[in-house]
Amino acid sequence: MRIRGFFLFRRFGLPAFIVLLLLFALVLMSLRAKQRGGVEFFDALLMEICSPFQKAATFTVKTVQGTFRQYVFLVNLEKENRVLKQKIAELQEENHRMKEMKLTNERMRQLLQFREKNSPFMIGAEVIGQDPSSWFKSVTIDKGEGDGVKKGMAVILPTGVIGQVLKTAPHYATVLLVTDYNSAIACIVQRTRAKAILEGIGENRCQLKYLLRADEAAVGDVVVTSGLGGNFPKGLRVGEIKKIDKRGHGVFQYAELVPSVDLTQLEEVFVIMEPMSPAQPQEEKGKRGKKIKK
Amino acid sequence: MKRVVLPLLLGVFLLILQTTWLRFFPIHRVRPDILLIFTLYLGLSFPPVSGGILAFLMGYLMDLFSGNALGFYALSRPLVFFAAQFFRERFYLEGFYSKFLFAFIYAVLEGLLIFLLMNALHPSPLGGLYPLLLTSLLPQSFFTALVTPPLFFLFQIGSSFLFRQPEKGIMEKV
Numbered sequence: 001m002r003i004r005g006f007f008l009f010r011r012f013g014l015p016a017f018i019v020l021l022l023l024f025a026l027v028l029m030s031l032r033a034k035q036r037g038g039v040e041f042f043d044a045l046l047m048e049i050c051s052p053f054q055k056a057a058t059f060t061v062k063t064v065q066g067t068f069r070q071y072v073f074l075v076n077l078e079k080e081n082r083v084l085k086q087k088i089a090e091l092q093e094e095n096h097r098m099k100e101m102k103l104t105n106e107r108m109r110q111l112l113q114f115r116e117k118n119s120p121f122m123i124g125a126e127v128i129g130q131d132p133s134s135w136f137k138s139v140t141i142d143k144g145e146g147d148g149v150k151k152g153m154a155v156i157l158p159t160g161v162i163g164q165v166l167k168t169a170p171h172y173a174t175v176l177l178v179t180d181y182n183s184a185i186a187c188i189v190q191r192t193r194a195k196a197i198l199e200g201i202g203e204n205r206c207q208l209k210y211l212l213r214a215d216e217a218a219v220g221d222v223v224v225t226s227g228l229g230g231n232f233p234k235g236l237r238v239g240e241i242k243k244i245d246k247r248g249h250g251v252f253q254y255a256e257l258v259p260s261v262d263l264t265q266l267e268e269v270f271v272i273m274e275p276m277s278p279a280q281p282q283e284e285k286g287k288r289g290k291k292i293k294k
Numbered sequence: 295m296k297r298v299v300l301p302l303l304l305g306v307f308l309l310i311l312q313t314t315w316l317r318f319f320p321i322h323r324v325r326p327d328i329l330l331i332f333t334l335y336l337g338l339s340f341p342p343v344s345g346g347i348l349a350f351l352m353g354y355l356m357d358l359f360s361g362n363a364l365g366f367y368a369l370s371r372p373l374v375f376f377a378a379q380f381f382r383e384r385f386y387l388e389g390f391y392s393k394f395l396f397a398f399i400y401a402v403l404e405g406l407l408i409f410l411l412m413n414a415l416h417p418s419p420l421g422g423l424y425p426l427l428l429t430s431l432l433p434q435s436f437f438t439a440l441v442t443p444p445l446f447f448l449f450q451i452g453s454s455f456l457f458r459q460p461e462k463g464i465m466e467k468v
Contacts, residue, residue: 014342018376021346025353025369032365033415047358050306054359057314129313131360134325134434135408135426138361140313166361176361181412181423202426209418 040167044145047169054129055142066096111270114158121273123147125155127266128172137180137200138163139266144171152231154272160237160260161185161225162269173271177263178238179204186228187238192216195226196255198238204263206239208255217244217255233272298344300456301336305352308332313359324433326441327401329356333371334400334442335449337378338387349375366411370404377403390443397442401435 031039111124125147129140143149145168155162155175163183166176176183179200187198187208194215196208211217221241227234243256308328316325329352336345336352353371360367378400386392409423409431 017343017346018372021350021372022369025350025365025372028354028368029365032363043358046355050310050355050359053306054310054314057310061315129310129359132309132312132329132356133327133360133362133367133408134430135405135412136361138359140359166363167358174359174361176363180361181416182361182363202423203430 043167044169047140047167047172047174048144051128051140051142051169051172054140058128066100107268110158111268114270122156122270123149123273125149125173125269125271127269135202136182137177137202137263138166139175139177139269141173141175141269141271142171143271144169144173146170148273149173149271154232155269156232156236156272157261157266157269160239161232162261162263162266164231165271175269178206178259179263185232185238186226187223188226189215189217189241190222190224191218192221196223198223198257201256204259206257206259208241208257209252211253211255213246213251213253215253217241217253219244223257231272297340297456298348301332301340301348302351304452305329305332305348306355309352309355309359324430324437326438327434328438328441328445330371330374330401330404330438331397331442331445332449333374334378334397335446337375338382339449339453342376342379345379346372346375364411364415366408369411370407373407374400374404393443393446394439396439398435398439401438402431405431405435 028039123143125141125143127139128142131138141149141155149165149168151165151168153165155164161178163175163177163180164185165173167174177200178185178198179202181200181202183198183200185198186195188195189208189211192215194211194217196211198206199209201207208217208223219241223238223241225232225234225236225238237260239257239259241255242258244253245255246253312325312328316328333349333352336348339345340348349371350368353367353369354365356362356367356371357365385396387396405427409427412423
């Protein structure tokens with residue numbers, strides 16, 4: 001019997017392993033869909049291990065890039081001008097650093113003013129990585145559960161909405177950008193107060209769904225958050241309508257929108273730590289378990 | 295042990311490369327997927343069990359750092375690995391063009407699989423995704439395939455330092 005069992009194992013061991021591995025991946029997908037705690041624990045653990053390296057790599061890239069832009073291109077100069085050019089390079093480097101400091105200072109002042117004006121319950125975070133896949137749109141930030149960041153929290157900039165926290169680890173978190181297909185935020189058209197749901201369609205574009213055909217909306221209209229759902233403060237700029245589409249004879253019209261923030265150039269962001277109004281209903285898209293659990 | 299841990303560390307390094315350095319690639323939508331290339335290399339040169347587990351872990355790590363909440367890559371990467379294993383004897387993989395074609399086909403097929411899964415599991419139709427098949431999937435697959443031959447060459451050099459039979463990824467050097 002043992003010999004037969006061994007023979008069967010030898011014969012079917014590899015196919016069984018392949019099937020088991022793929023089944024395991026499917027079970028994992030199912031557990032993720034149900035938001036089970038065990039999977040999240042492993043996610044957080046692995047993220048915690050990998051993210052410091054990611055942070056270090058980003059730092060290296062930024063340093064090398066800065067040096068490359070301001071210095072290395074100036075190295076190969078004619079010999080007779082070397083001293084002068086060196087001096088120029090040093091001055092340029094100094095100038096660059098000053099400019100960079102000035103820009104950072106201005107940016108920080110804007111962020112601080114924004115924070116004081118809108119909500120004191122915000123923390124700043126640095127973007128340390130982008131989505132490894134081209135199908136999904138997310139970034140990794142250097143703040144996590146240890147800093148009070150939780151799933152579903154809003155991530156913004158003074159210029160507009162960035163997205164919401166999707167996964168968390170003790171010191172890092174993944175932010176789902178508004179341009180991702182899985183993102184959905186309640187919005188209103190600023191001029192006409194028409195309500196709609198903002199969904200991502202990738203490539204730095206979004207669309208407004210469930211915008212009633214009877215509601216007025218035009219190209220160039222600014223769209224802001226409605227505040228429904230409690231995660232995003234009301235009135236934050238989301239983007240500008242670029243195209244209106246009244247498909248067929250349905251109840252709704254659709255609008256394509258360009259986000260007000262360039263989501264490919266993110267460096268620092270704000271995470272809103274406090275829900276804006278907990279009593280308000282949960283945000284949109286209450287369909288087949290797709291929505292991110294808040 | 296070495297044949298699992300070292301490739302895993304290399305995979306983590308490639309993932310970090312993909313999420314940080316490659317963001318400075320001039321055209322965002324055509325960033326090559328170097329983790330896919332690594333998975334293909336595993337499929338061509340590693341045994342099914344350790345390679346399968348490595349491919350799964352690569353997919354899991356991809357999911358972890360992406361906005362993909364369900365974990366499609368933990369499924370697609372082992373599938374890519376086993377498909378590469380299955381077809382490795384049927385493909386002539388010596389020249390540049392054959393490696394290019396091999397990687398291009400797998401990149402397109404994996405993209406289509408992700409696309410199908412996204413459509414199947416999304417509550418509403420994702421009409422906006424269809425244009426991406428042409429504007430994003432094909433160019434990205436092309437660039438991934440373009441980078442594949444030199445990366446395969448580098449992986450082979452690395453393997454020859456680590457293994458006695460680098461083409462099989464086995465027999466650790468003492």
